Amino acid sequence: MAKNDELIGLSLAEARDKLKAKEITSAELTDAYIAEMEAGRDLNAYVLETAEQAREMAKASDAKLAKGEGGAIEGVPLGIKDLFCTKDVRSTACSHILDGYTPAYESTVTSQLWRDGAVMLGKLNNDEFAMGSSNETSFYGPVTNPWRRNGDDTKLVPGGSSGGSSAAVAAKLCLGATATDTGGSIRQPAAFTGTVGIKPTYGRCSRWGIVAFASSLDQAGPITRDVRDAAIMLKSMAGHDPQDTTSVDRPVPDYEAALGQGVKGLTVGIPKEYRVDGMPEEIDALWSQGIEWLKAAGANIKEVSLPHTKYALPAYYIVAPAEASSNLARYDGVRYGLRVDGKDITEMYENTRAEGFGDEVRRRVLIGTYVLSAGYYDAYYLKAQKVRSLIAHDFRQAFSEVDVLLTPTAPSAAFGIGEKSDDPLSMYLNDVFTVTVNLAGLPGISVPAGLSKEGLPLGLQLIGRGFDEETLFRTAHKLEEAAQFTAAPEAWWRS
Amino acid sequence: MEIGKRVAREEDWIQGATGDWEIVLGLEVHAQVTSKAKLFSGASTEFGAEQNTHVSLVDAALPGMLPVINRVCVEQAVKTGLGLKAKINLRSVFDRKNYFYPDLPQGYQISQFKHPIVGEGEIEIDLPEERTEKIGIERLHLEQDAGKSVHDMHPSMSHVDLNRSGVALMEIVSRPDMRSAEEAQAYVRKLRTILRYLGTCDGNMEQGSLRADVNVSVRKPGGELGTRCEIKNVNSIRFIGQAIEHEARRQIEILEEGGKIDQETRLFDPKTGETRSMRSKEEAHDYRYFPDPDLLPLELQQEDVDRIAASLPELPDEKKERLMADYGLSAYDATVLVSDGARADFFEEVAKGRDPKLAVNWVNGDLFAALNREGHSLEASPVSAKQLGELLDLISDNTISGRIAKDVFDSMYKTGRNAIEIVEKEGLRQVTDTGAIEAAIDEVIAANPDKVEQVKTKPKLAGWFVGQVMKATSGKANPQLVNEILAKKIDIPSED
Amino acid sequence: MSVDQNTVRHIARLARIAVRDDELEHLASELNSILDWVEQLGELDTSDVEPMTSAVETTMKMREDDVTVGNMQDEVTRNAPASEDGFFVVPKVVE
Known part of the structure; x- marks a missing residue:
């Protein structure tokens, strides 16, 4: 057991180095994680374990490593969000309607990870079709956050929609995880679990093979234990894909190389509109602390204005459901997944989709259908796309004065399972600081920066210019150094 | 002209119980783009493959699949737009048209709604008696075809084949500028000819590469436009x-019974020759169009458009004018020739260095009569342009007569042999030897003294003598020489 | 713009999701609360604003006209709830 604890104690970067140096093997590392994965089943982070496949991949990696070959992350065991299609491995986006769906293809992002030598441990839980901020909408049930409040064993949510990813990384059930972010689904769960999550610029990672939620907002990214690990993983995940017209043909920089560069001379913007009413004092304080840390590291601090911030969330809740209502039309019981019979084709559709979609998905599909329907398009969808232009313009203005923006990631720490699930609006407000970034297509990263009074992790978010993930990484790295976030949840799930 | 302003000619009016009516027609033609691969995927567009074998993961709308546009399909649409003398929009947008149907795997069709790739243009249609009309084109846009549902394999189930799903279509929308079935048919014919000249659609209506939605309304001549019905997917010119x-x-x-027309979609049943309401398409006509977020706006450079424009072939109207100018053809002959680019090319090859009038008569006359009779296409003609030209040369240099040429042609058509070969083998060479003709005439005269007498008062009988001589020479005597020598031998009074 | 139960029934029909009558009231109120909340966008004057058409500033790349895939009937149909002889099978469609 001691050996296992040592192995899983390594960060992705450390494990990578030790694998290359042949100090450890992928087989023993993978076995250690399989044991953790199995011991952590109470968290419900994995919806499918692929231990056998993991062992085979690890063996192949070891063979390469032994010859001094292998990719950038050869032998590194990862968890994969169920939204990613994985060849011959069930991929359901955690929806009943994709029951048993086994793709004959591999998403571009995961295929790049395998190309670079990563090992797949299994598929990670997420909100159904990535619609949710707490991982409570998954057909496979909620994920439990490894973190608990001080002296309280109330089960908390790990954030969402990438709740399986954040929980698995926080509980060390994998070295890193893929995730996706449409309105905050990487960054908010990262903040809730004391992990690092980056949503890169729209177009940085291919969307091919990732079950679509809202096409103009969806973007893949990693959740990891620290900033360096995120830089390493993103390097493998990113890049142009001719199969995705919206992916951008630009070289992928060596993000890890940006880490040591410091923030001297950088101007960090503080958007005043993010100081919202009712924000807990401790989050405000953490934000001020973040400003101090960066100032101390040599950055210039400047207050900026993003005047349309308050309209981002309502615009998001028009655009995302509208696109989703159309993207989810293909789940009709004809070519794959669930079919519930009816007396005719229409009834078959209606029964299949009624039974196959959970409440939140149904709600969003209905909202999306409504806002696109005849007579309402201009008032809702077109209006929201115009507001999106205004929000993007706000950012362009700000980035003419500053290099990076610092904000809180989420308006609260993790909350209890069931606490908000009856109130869609209060759930949506979780994304208040993160959706702006998706609407404008910009990169954002969440870094764990401190603990709440109750002992729960809190995150700070950095927002960068389009395709300037390097500035995000170097700033995040400084923040990480300053925060010295070493707290970890007690491994209660192992007992 | 303003939309719908033109009034039909009186002969096109329809007489009703309460007076005359005119028909107002607009067509939406769906033309399959000629391309190897589909509009947004690398699957084949080839017709007639086994079910679901020309289907990519994108066409089947599997989760996570994304469309990537085919450059050639875009270029074909631009080319077509240029051929329709239409405005090319350098920026166009793909939208999703959302509806549920089992042969529509994505649950939406990718189409162009607000910003089509091609804007306004025009087609001149050719009607009998050399009448032409200009028909306005409102727009042309690119969209995906749907798959096919087969309903007769099982009593309670339909079978879905997605081979056509995602094949590129051009929807070409006319203005409501047509006023009779004849005009609508001429429009489709002309459009098809233009598409074939351009090579952007094969125009094959039987295979569904070209089909029309016909918008029909009626009104009192010159009156307010009536409510229209759309007849979907009519797939032959006769059915239109x-x-x-x-x-x-x-x-x-x-x-006339005081009712009103419901705007609706109807279906034409070729078996009954009637249209009927298509109720299934009627409910919930709300397509929720919005720009496809998987695709970016389609941006073209003017240079690309110019390059395509420079590569355009000669189009039917230009070709017709040139044929009339260069060969002195009648408008009728020229129109018939250009209705099919291959026919015009064939003619030009035959006419090269020859009498164009003779050439057009043979191409439009004998050759096409034979092709139609045998059900052959021009491409499958057993007589090539070169061969037909050689036959015409034999007429021109008096090797054979025009009369014999018809027999030679029939033989060429049956055997594929060259004219000269047939003429030689069958000994059909025209007799121009005056001695031989004289001998033949003498024989006829000697055998028919009574006729020689009669012809003196009945000059029409001269023809009988010619006929007898031709018979005696198996038609090979040069008719002109026969006439000349005959005139010398017998006394034929002039007819007036 | 307030959504009544008939509207919910209509959009559920458009979205092909069966909704029981006893769910309509609850759904209507849920949708209304969300729609009321997004209504605040009306405060902004956007008459001179172009809508955002793409989150990424790049021109659309095109594929060449090459046949690159095909003959994968099995991959295409293998997850189908009902298939026969390479066809997808659905309840009879009446036109």
Whole structure:
């Protein structure tokens, strides 16, 4: 057991180095994680374990490593969000309607990870079709956050929609995880679990093979234990894909190389509109602390204005459901997944989709259908796309004065399972600081920066210019150094 | 001209119980783009493959699949737009048209709604008696075809084949500028000819590469536009005519009985020759169009458009004018030739260095009579342009007579052999030896003294003598020489 | 713009999701609360604003006209709830 604890104690970067140096093997590392994965089943982070496949991949990696070959992350065991299609491995986006769906293809992002030598441990839980901020909408049930409040064993949510990813990384059930972010689904769960999550610029990672939620907002990214690990993983995940017209043909920089560069001379913007009413004092304080840390590291601090911030969330809740209502039309019981019979084709559709979609998905599909329907398009969808232009313009203005923006990631720490699930609006407000970034297509990263009074992790978010993930990484790295976030949840799930 | 302003000619009016009516017609033609691969995927567009074998993961709308546009399909649309003398929009946008149907795997069709790739253009249609009309084109846009549902394999189930799913279509929308079934048919014919000249659509209506939605309304001549019905997916020019005639009469009947026309989608049934309401498409006509977020706006450079424009072939109207100018052809002959680019090319090859009038008569006359009789296409003609030209040369240099040439042609068509070979082998060479002709004439005269007497008063009998001589020479005597020598031998009074 | 139960029934029909009558009231109120909340966008004057058409500033790349895939009937149909002889099978469609 001691050996296992040592192995899983390594960060992705450390494990990578030790694998290359042949100090450890992928087989023993993978076995250690399989044991953790199995011991952590109470968290419900994995919806499918692929231990056998993991062992085979690890063996192949070891063979390469032994010859001094292998990719950038050869032998590194990862968890994969169920939204990613994985060849011959069930991929359901955690929806009943994709029951048993086994793709004959591999998403571009995961295929790049395998190309670079990563090992797949299994598929990670997420909100159904990535619609949710707490991982409570998954057909496979909620994920439990490894973190608990001080002296309280109330089960908390790990954030969402990438709740399986954040929980698995926080509980060390994998070295890193893929995730996706449409309105905050990487960054908010990262903040809730004391992990690092980056949503890169729209177009940085291919969307091919990732079950679509809202096409103009969806973007893949990693959740990891620290900033360096995120830089390493993103390097493998990113890049142009001719199969995705919206992916951008630009070289992928060596993000890890940006880490040591410091923030001297950088101007960090503080958007005043993010100081919202009712924000807990401790989050405000953490934000001020973040400003101090960066100032101390040599950055210039400047207050900026993003005047349309308050309209981002309502615009998001028009655009995302509208696109989703159309993207989810293909789940009709004809070519794959669930079919519930009816007396005719229409009834078959209606029964299949009624039974196959959970409440939140149904709600969003209905909202999306409504806002696109005849007579309402201009008032809702077109209006929201115009507001999106205004929000993007706000950012362009700000980035003419500053290099990076610092904000809180989420308006609260993790909350209890069931606490908000009856109130869609209060759930949506979780994304208040993160959706702006998706609407404008910009990169954002969440870094764990401190603990709440109750002992729960809190995150700070950095927002960068389009395709300037390097500035995000170097700033995040400084923040990480300053925060010295070493707290970890007690491994209660192992007992 | 303003939309719908033109009034039909009186002969195109339809007489109803309460007076005259005119038909107003607009067409939406769906033309399959000629390309190897589909509009947004690398699957083949080839017709007639085994079910679901020309289907990519994108076409089957599997989760996570994304469309990537085919450059050639875009270029073909631009080319077509240029051929229709239409405005090319350098920026166009793909939208999703959302509806549920088992042969529509994505649950939406990718189409262009607000910003089509091609804007306004025009087609001149050719009608009998050398009448032409200009028909406005409102727009042309690119969209995906749907798959196919087969309903007759099982009593309670339909079978879905997605081979056509995602094949590129151009939807070409006309203005409501047509006023009779004949005009609508001429429009489709002309459009098809243009598409074939351009090589952007094969125009094959039987295989569904070209099909029309026909918008029909009726009104009092020159009156307010009436409510229209859309007849979906009519797939032959004959059916277009039948569908329009039936639908116009149906509407007139309703209006004359004091009823009103419901704007609806209808289906033409070739078995009954009638149209009927398509209820399934009627409910919930709310397509929730919005720009496809998987695709970016389609941006073209003017240089690309110019390059395509420079590569355009000669189009039917230009070719017709040139044929009339260069070969002195009648408008009728030229129109018939250009209706099919291959026919015009064939003619030009035959006419090269020869008498164009002779050439057009043979191409439009004997050759096409034979092709039609045998059900052959021009491409499958057993007589090539070169061979037909050689036959014409034999007429021109008096090797054979025009009369014999017809027999030679029939033999060429049957055997594929060259004219000269047939002439030599069958000994059909024209007799121009005056001695031989004289001998033949002498024989006829000697055998028919009574006729020689009669011809002196009945000059028409001269023809009988010619006929006898031709018979005696198996038709090979040069008719002109026969006439000349005959005139010398017998006394034929002039006819007046 | 307030959504009544008939509207919910209509959009559920458009979206092909069966909704029981006893769910309509609850759904209507849920949708209304969300729609009321997004209504605040009306405060902004956007008459001179172009809508955002793409989150990424790049021109659309095109594929060449090459046939690159095909003959994968099995991959295409293998997850189908009902298939026969390479066809997808659905309840009879009446036109």
